[in-house]
Amino acid sequence: MNGQSPHNSTETETDDSAMDVGVxxxxxxxxxxxxxxxxxxxxxxxxxxxxxxxxxxxxxxxDFTPEQEGEYTYVSYCKLK
Numbered sequence: 001m002n003g004q005s006p007h008n009s010t011e012t013e014t015d016d017s018a019m020d021v022g023v024x025x026x027x028x029x030x031x032x033x034x035x036x037x038x039x040x041x042x043x044x045x046x047x048x049x050x051x052x053x054x055x056x057x058x059x060x061x062x063d064f065t066p067e068q069e070g071e072y073t074y075v076s077y078c079k080l081k
Contacts, residue, residue, distance in 0.1 A: 022065030025076075029058045037062065039076035048073075 040048040
C-alpha cells in the first residue's frame with residue numbers, strides 16, 4: 001500500500017415515477033484501485049445478505065433496485081483492495 005487511503009463521494013439519484021423503484025449511487029474514489037464497495041441488502045425483517053462490487057478505476061455506480069416488493073435496507077462501505 002502506498003499510504004493513500006480511499007475516499008468516496010457519493011451522489012444518489014432517485015426516480016419518483018410510478019413504474020421505477022430504486023436508487024442509483026455513483027462513487028468517485030481517490031487512492032489506488034481496485035476498490036471494493038461491500039454492502040448489505042435486507043428485505044423486510046429477513047437476514048441481511050452481503051454483496052460486493054469491485055471497481056478497477058476511480059468511478060463506479062451501483063443500482064440498488066429490488067427484485068421483489070418489500071421494504072429494503074441497504075448499508076454500504078468502501079474497502080481497500
